[in-house]
Amino acid sequence: MKALVTGGGGFLGGVIVRMLRERGDQVRSFSRGEHPALEDIGVEQFRGDLTDRDAVTSAADGCDTVFHVAAKAGIWGSYRDFHSANVTGTGNVITACRANGVATLIHTSSPSVVFDGRDVEGGDESLPYPSIYKAHYSKTKALAEQMVLAAASPELAVAALRPHLIWGPGDNHLVPRIVAKGRAGSLRRIGTRANLVDTVYVDNAARAHLQAADRLTADRAISGKAYFISNGQPLPLWEMVNRILAAAGVPPVTRSISPKLALAAGCLCEGLWGVLRLAGEPPLTRFVAHELSSVHWFNIEAARRDFGYQPEISIDEGMIRLRKWFITGTS
Numbered sequence: 001m002k003a004l005v006t007g008g009g010g011f012l013g014g015v016i017v018r019m020l021r022e023r024g025d026q027v028r029s030f031s032r033g034e035h036p037a038l039e040d041i042g043v044e045q046f047r048g049d050l051t052d053r054d055a056v057t058s059a060a061d062g063c064d065t066v067f068h069v070a071a072k073a074g075i076w077g078s079y080r081d082f083h084s085a086n087v088t089g090t091g092n093v094i095t096a097c098r099a100n101g102v103a104t105l106i107h108t109s110s111p112s113v114v115f116d117g118r119d120v121e122g123g124d125e126s127l128p129y130p131s132i133y134k135a136h137y138s139k140t141k142a143l144a145e146q147m148v149l150a151a152a153s154p155e156l157a158v159a160a161l162r163p164h165l166i167w168g169p170g171d172n173h174l175v176p177r178i179v180a181k182g183r184a185g186s187l188r189r190i191g192t193r194a195n196l197v198d199t200v201y202v203d204n205a206a207r208a209h210l211q212a213a214d215r216l217t218a219d220r221a222i223s224g225k226a227y228f229i230s231n232g233q234p235l236p237l238w239e240m241v242n243r244i245l246a247a248a249g250v251p252p253v254t255r256s257i258s259p260k261l262a263l264a265a266g267c268l269c270e271g272l273w274g275v276l277r278l279a280g281e282p283p284l285t286r287f288v289a290h291e292l293s294s295v296h297w298f299n300i301e302a303a304r305r306d307f308g309y310q311p312e313i314s315i316d317e318g319m320i321r322l323r324k325w326f327i328t329g330t331s
């Protein structure tokens with residue numbers, strides 16, 4: 001395989017490129033910054049912004065497979081910024097695939113594309129896109145996913161993977177936020193119920209990308225679909241949070257606030273950060289308050305059936321690796 005990985009220097013993209021290199025594939029990464037660790041493992045780097053169509057098209061030249069992993073993630077920012085990176089950027093990736101005769105496009109989507117704030121228990125890919133989104137991230141990821149699925153053609157086979165709450169060594173989003181708040185003593189449980197949530201260890205999410213690409217390359221009949229990806233081990237959310245804190249050597253979160261109060265606090269923070277243009281992300285938003293107080297776990301049978309996805313690293317094993325990373329800085 002000659003693969004382009006957009007965002008190959010990021011958390012998930014970094015593991016995808018490592019796995020591709022380990023099996024001998026030629027790999028390119030496309031991102032704005034320079035990621036020196038990629039040079040060490042023989043990954044060619046193309047620097048540019050997803051919004052620059054020519055730059056993305058040059059990066060895909062000569063590739064047979066594209067993993068479109070790069071995106072603007074996070075809970076805060078203008079709709080315009082989310083739209084440029086996630087929607088315009090994905091449009092440019094599709095154009096680049098068509099211009100270069102790329103055969104397979106694997107797009108990293110997100111389960112948040114179907115999240116409307118209500119509980120989801122074992123939901124599968126028949127869940128509809130909501131009419132209203134609670135965050136720019138989820139709305140723009142949903143628009144991007146729909147563009148990718150609509151781009152399926154006899155020449156270009158596509159799949160969108162929806163990994164749920166990726167964690168593991170190297171995480172630069174979920175784990176550091178939890179640990180920083182835990183250390184500062186500012187973390188609160190939202191509500192007291194044991195709301196089940198599933199998550200995915202980063203290597204499992206990355207492996208799913210390779211499996212989907214291999215399957216699509218061999219059999220284009222499954223092209224044009226989205227798949228939930230998780231560890232298939234839903235746990236009470238606050239148990240999972242406490243396990244991450246324990247891996248970092250931080251005491252568990254014990255204090256709680258009600259979901260109503262959390263929602264009001266999220267609303268207040270959004271207002272303050274919006275009106276006063278405060279720097280950084282607000283500590284809470286309505287979207288996060290909903291996410292932290294709801295049940296949301298998904299059925300991964302379609303990924304098992306269509307490309308043999310199997311979460312190889314259990315949560316227990318992942319926690320051992322995470323602990324090692326906190327202690328030694330290596331996984």
Ligand SMILES: NC(=O)c1ccc[n+]([C@@H]2O[C@H](COP(=O)([O-])OP(=O)(O)OC[C@H]3O[C@@H](n4cnc5c(N)ncnc54)[C@H](OP(=O)(O)O)[C@@H]3O)[C@@H](O)[C@H]2O)c1
Binds near residue numbers: 009010073166167
């Ligand atoms: N982490 C999760 O829990 C989670 C869950 C579900 C889905 N996802 C999806 O998984 C994907 C990867 O997420 P991640 O957690 O690995 O994020 P990440 O570490 O922030 O990686 C994203 C990478 O994309 C690149 N990038 C961002 N904007 C770009 C732009 N405008 N042009 C070119 N490159 C750009 C960044 O590199 P530069 O800064 O160098 O440009 C970055 O290395 C995303 O599509 C995200 O939506 C993540």
